[in-house]
Amino acid sequence: MLKRLLGHTLMCREASRLLSRGEDAQLSWLQRWRLRAHLRVCAMCARFETQMRFLRTAMGRYRT
Amino acid sequence: MxxxxxxxxxxxxxxxxxxxxxxxxxxxxxxxxxxxxxxxxxxxxxxxxxxxxxxxxxxxxxxxxxxxxxxxxxxxxPVSLSVLDDEASLDDFDALFKANGAWDSPPADWGDPEAALGQREFFDVMEICLEKLPAQTGRVFVMREVLGLGTDEICKELAITANNLWVILYRARMALRICLDENWFGAGAARPKPG
Known part of the structure; x- marks a missing residue:
């Protein structure tokens, strides 16, 4: 039941899109839940998340 | 002063x-x-x-x-919207993923990337990577991340949808990440050593 409610497991492609989108918009509760669940088990996407955050930080530093 | x-x-x-x-x-x-x-x-x-x-x-x-x-x-x-349409597709980066959506070319470990921020050469590399972005993609990314415009404002000024914008920003970040990996963080990158 819970599984049906939360939908299919998030894959890396979709996780990477959500991680980028999260830099620009508030993700829904469900999107965040699925993303967190994925990041707990996927070291590659956790790296991708670090890289996305770093890009934001680096661009911020560039203009100051 | x-x-x-x-x-x-x-x-x-x-x-x-x-x-x-x-x-x-x-x-x-x-x-x-x-x-x-x-x-x-x-x-x-x-x-x-x-x-x-x-x-x-x-x-x-x-x-x-x-x-x-x-x-x-x-x-x-106006900027050519057909060009923007070309650049608003996600297809290019599908090669980074397997058919099932798992990484095929997974992101590399950048260690402590923030250490790069203390090096002037890093920002030279970043500028080159920004220049190498497809034109419309680069324009949108600079509006968002350097000029600091809000997403609503960018959509309004460029007459694009929020979905277009997300796709373009995703493409920009993906391309920058790969460019920085090749030219700074990656094992093969000829970056200057700190200190």
Whole structure:
């Protein structure tokens, strides 16, 4: 039941899109839940998340 | 601060302002004009600089308005939306993933990437990576991440949908990440060693 409610497991492609989108918009509760669940088990996407955050930080530093 | 010294300090940021204006407008003459307008506005409005932000950040804020003005003036000859459509597709990066959506070319470990921020050469590499982005993709990314425009504002000025915008920003970040990996963070990158 819970599984049906939360939908299919998030894959890396979709996780990477959500991680980028999260830099620009508030993700829904469900999107965040699925993303967190994925990041707990996927070291590659956790790296991708670090890289996305770093890009934001680096661009911020560039203009100051 | 006296006017001459303020003018000299502002002048030091001309190159940076020009790079950002060129990256956004992709038109050298127009970028020169916009930067000139920005510097003139900064000089005449120097009392508006309260020192709470850095001078560079303050100038970036003025540049933002001048760039948006330039985009609006150019709106009669708008950016090619068909080009934007081409660049608003996610297909290119599908090769990074397997058919089932798992990484095929997974992101590399960048260690402690923030250490790069202390190195001037890193920002040279980043500027080159920004230049290498497809034109419309780069323009949108610079509006968002350097000029600091909100997503609603960008959509309005460029007459694109929020979904277009997310796709374009995703493409920009993906491409920048790969470029920085190849030219700075990756094992094969010829970056200068710190210290």
């Amino acid at each position: 006296d006017a001459a010294r303020f003018a000299a300090e502002i002048e030091q940021h001309r190159r940076y302002l020009l790079r950002v204006a060129q990256l956004q407008l992709r038109d050298n003459d127009l970028a020169q004009d916009v930067v000139q307008d920005t510097l003139v506005a900064a000089l005449s409005g120097s009392r508006g600089f309260d020192g709470r932000s850095s001078l560079k950040t303050w100038l970036t804020g003025i540049l933002k308005h001048k760039v948006v003005d330039a985009i609006r003036r150019r709106a009669k000859a």
